[in-house]
Amino acid sequence: MPDGGIIKLSAENVTVDAESNVPIMQGKYVKITVADTGVGIPEQHLTKIFDPYFTTKEGGSGLGLAVVYSVIKKHAGYLSVESKAGVGTMFYIYLPASNEEAIPTKSIDNKPIFGKGRILIMDDEELIRDVCGRMLAKLGYEVGYALDGQEAIDLYKKEKDAGHPFNAIIMDLTIPGGMGGKEAIKKLHEIDPKVKAIVSSGYSEDAAMSDFGKSGFKAVIAKPYRITDLSETVHQVLSEG
DSSP states (O other), X not given: OTTOOOEEEEEEEEEEOTTSOOSSOSEEEEEEEEEEOSSOOOGGGTTTTTSTTOOOSTTOOSOHHHHHHHHHHHXXXXXXXXXXXXXXXXXXXXXXXXXXXXXXXXXXXXXXXXXXXXXXXXXXXXXXXXHHHHHHHHTTOXXXXXXXXXXXXXXXXXXXXXXXXXXXXXXXXOOTTSOOHHHHHHHHHHHOTTOOEEEXXXXXXXXXXXXXXXXXXXXXXXXXXXXXXXXXXXXXXXXXX
């Protein structure tokens, strides 16, 4: 909402039956509604917004809504959208309701692990680079940034040749229109066989995430980042001989 506005979140218990006109199994669901008062989505784009890599934003990846759709579908839910240009957009999320009582969770005091060293972040999303960089700086690390695999390779080699190499690199697995982590790690191993690379993605199905060692990575971290997970992963990788 470039000119400001209101986002409304609501949740309610609903029962989906034959007359509900919702393409999911009948039963009890929690319906979550996310509504904004933004510019709306053009009608010709409504059928494409959940497609991977479809985006109308300059520099966008088109993966955000695709990830949301995938997560909801895997939880046997349903996601739909309504929008009107100049009025706003409403997303409706249906998730199966449980009749079981919630299990109380114990508070775990996970404290981040601080450290020292130089970390290179490779990600095409400015927001992700910024958030990850701020977290690492708060943990005590010096941070460098690259937009794609080729830029990461060039910067990694430049700093290594200059005598102040990066101690580790966090690499986005997929870069639309550019070199991603899977291809870049092979070239980095040619430059530095001991490179300590961490693969990162919002998806968990790719083989490089589930079996990162075979792809040449030392560890894996999923998006969105949590500072405790990030600190533990970086500390683990840097502690390896």
